[in-house]
Amino acid sequence: xxxxxxxxxxxxxxxxxxxxxxxxxxxxxxxxxxxxxxxxxxxxxxxxxxxxxxxxxxxxxxxxxxxxxxxxxxxxxxxxxxxxxxxxxxxxxxxxxxxxxxxxxxxxxxxxxxxxxxxxxxxxxxxxxxxxxxxxxxxxxxxxxxxxxxxxxxxxxx
Ligand SMILES: CC(C)(COP(=O)(O)OP(=O)(O)OC[C@H]1O[C@@H](n2cnc3c(N)ncnc32)[C@H](O)[C@@H]1OP(=O)(O)O)[C@@H](O)C(=O)NCCC(=O)NCCS
Numbered sequence: 001x002x003x004x005x006x007x008x009x010x011x012x013x014x015x016x017x018x019x020x021x022x023x024x025x026x027x028x029x030x031x032x033x034x035x036x037x038x039x040x041x042x043x044x045x046x047x048x049x050x051x052x053x054x055x056x057x058x059x060x061x062x063x064x065x066x067x068x069x070x071x072x073x074x075x076x077x078x079x080x081x082x083x084x085x086x087x088x089x090x091x092x093x094x095x096x097x098x099x100x101x102x103x104x105x106x107x108x109x110x111x112x113x114x115x116x117x118x119x120x121x122x123x124x125x126x127x128x129x130x131x132x133x134x135x136x137x138x139x140x141x142x143x144x145x146x147x148x149x150x151x152x153x154x155x156x157x158x
Pocket of ligand 1: 022024081082083088089090091092093095096117118125129130132
């Protein structure tokens with residue numbers, strides 16, 4: 001597996017395919033993931049949406065994360081997206097990817113990382129993953145996404 005930080009045009013479709021394959025995201029959310037890639041493609045280093053791509057030895061995308069400061073110049077960063085291809089899950093790729101993302105964010109001045117996720121049962125493994133990575137619940141917005149589906153905000157000093 002190799003890290004890559006520059007976004008390529010082919011990442012639009014690779015990210016679309018990867019996030020769709022997880023089965024976790026609505027069509028609307030998939031389009032948002034692609035829009036963040038578009039922003040990174042359009043603005044390069046100056047984009048507010050920075051990416052870490054994990055490429056398999058043959059070059060296929062096996063995971064990616066997207067992050068950035070919550071406001072220009074802020075030392076509080078947001079993890080906008082993280083996903084690992086289903087065939088690669090539960091092998092430590094997500095852990096390595098989030099560690100690498102935190103390292104890049106720190107190098108860019110981040111002191112804390114925030115992550116929004118859902119409270120519904122489908123996201124229990126995702127929340128277990130964040131908690132395993134040292135994130136703690138910072139705030140819960142009850143019924144934010146739907147009745148009985150809270151927004152859970154995790155935070156970690158990185
Ligand atoms: C969340 C995600 C990125 C984790 O990636 P991953 O490569 O599968 O995770 P790792 O193998 O590095 O797991 C690290 C640790 O997290 C925890 N964890 C990961 N997946 C888990 C699961 N399904 N159930 C319980 N704990 C889990 C475990 O503690 C695991 O350590 P262990 O395998 O030694 O027990 C991946 O499962 C994914 O893409 N999920 C779908 C998309 C998603 O939910 N994205 C986040 C949206 S907010």
